[in-house]
Amino acid sequence: MTFLYAAAIAAYSGCGLYLMLSRHVVRVVLGLALLTNGAIFLIFFSGRIGSMTPAVIPLGDQELALDAANSLPQALALTAIVIGFALTAFAVALLVAAYKRLDTLDAREMTAAEDMGSPFLPPEGRPVEKAASGKADAGQGDQKMTGQNTTGEVKTNG
């Protein structure tokens, strides 16, 4: 039972981590959700499963039965579920807004923040001769290039 449980947590977290490595941001959020669930299972398990006696004081007794289940991990797991749910909901809403504005869900094409005042791009607005200094430092090839392309588009829009 313990082994099964541990294997399940490992599978959850493994899938979550794998999804998080994706460049597709929806997959990243799904991965985060899975990973949160893995963590919640771990909390639940850290209270030791096994006891089936409910953590309720029987009528007439003064204290809890000695073999009662540990109720604290359940409380912690509940809290974590609520928080995880709220944050996942927020993340999904954020992705919808981002997709509408940025027109992409590929992390490589999300460069708007990086381009804002980037030292490798000429400042927006008017051309400045310092653009050359960016070329000299363009060691990191592709990403910088895509960055430049997208700002080119931004500028024609604005």
Added chain:
Amino acid sequence: MADTLDLLWPVLIPIMTAALAACFWHNIRAQRIVSFIGLVMLFAASVKLTMTVVEHGVIAKQFGGWAPPFGISFVADPLAAALVAITGLLALAVGIFGFYDVRARHERAGFYPLFHGMITGVNGAFLTGDAFNLYVWFEVMLVTSLGLLVISRSREQLDGTIKYGVLNLFGTILFLIGLALLYGATGTLNMADLGQILPGMTLTPGLMTAAMLFLAAFAIKAGLFPLFFWLPASYHTATFAVGAIFAGLLTKVGVYATFRTFTLLFLIEGDTLRYVFTFIAAMTMITGVFGAAVQWNIRRILSFHIISQIGYMLMGLAIATPIAWAGASFYIIHHIIVKANLFLLAGAIRAAGGSDDLRKTGGLLKSHPWLAVLFLIPALSLAGLPPLSGFWAKFLVIDASLRAEYYGLAAVALVVGVLTLFSMMKIWMEAFWKASPVKPSRRRYVPVAFIIPIVMLGAVTMTIGLFAEPFVTFAREAGDVLVDPPLYIAPVFGAEAAAEAGALIAGEAIDADAIENGADNGVEEEVQ
């Protein structure tokens, strides 16, 4: 009685303000009034808490009348109290700044509820004495800060928020996993209780994993060396008011949590952990300062400097002598004020010069000479020039590292200080000294709402710098509590002993009288 209630107000006031502001969703004017009253009350409450802590030492409160290890406790030691006070001051300053900077559409998008919600999370994280509760406050802080960051819903903000959100969410999940392992190994999550149990336990692989997960989680939050990439990717996209409060507070919550964890729960004893911390501290300082050197956007320069300055705070953790802890505590307090002030100044420079990109602005020394003076105070303080607060902060940590014979670390700290000065001079030369590349079409004015908080924070920086003595004494006290866990544990468990003695009080929340009884019982003499 009044003592422990002081602990509640810094959390209760902002959360009530947030709720009240949310009730007036369509009435922006009412929201503004509620928000400002809330900020003033919060500032008063946090100052009162600090004064109580200065007077009585560490104070603690148990919620719901539960005996200490079972319920949630709030504990205020000098460091936490000082951070809460600074949070109150900063929230007030940014609130005033926001009178001009926060636009109507931000207000309609729920700026005030989010802002006060974030302050609640920050204060809760500083004051809580329960590890799981710390996680909850982290999440409160995270979700509200995400909302604040993306408040304009511009392309840049959406992009920055995704990066900020994903990495920070991952950090909190790591924290949660660490908590699960810790609970599985010890059966408790009360920090004072853990502080009693953990030192006696052998470090099993499970506990070691939990410790490292905490380190990784807080390293993401604090922006430590290999895990800081979300910070410069997002902070410069926020509105100026939001950027200032983020820069001042969010990473420092991570630093505080690291300090708390590695002084109370896991003690830094072995050489291995010290090497790890020394390496992280040095690399954080170096990468931050070099990252800043290449940037042209003021807030991107400042964002990288946050990282580099976090490295100085971590020196306290690496050296872990009482004087180093005092230095690190002093450093955090000085840094919050200075960094937030610089972010506010970025807003003022934009208002005065038309852009926060240094390539597109200039000539401000001629057009706004007083702004130049106000800029020099935090800028030179950040670089560590006497007689400003940064000098004493750097002096304390470097002095501590020399005394503990961490010469390499001291050398790195000194060199990074010079490079920080270089960055500040870059802003100075470009924004203030050089002639403006653009002919200004009209005279630009900096709104009064910008000047008031900048003067306020600048005055605090000057005060700390010129009258450093009481602040250093206070930092020493903070350092003493960090070094000596029983000082932190006593108020929590002294109260429990008292509760056992007089079971009648158990129904009531355990109050200061109970703590005094506990002291009388000879449980702990430190608590007056």
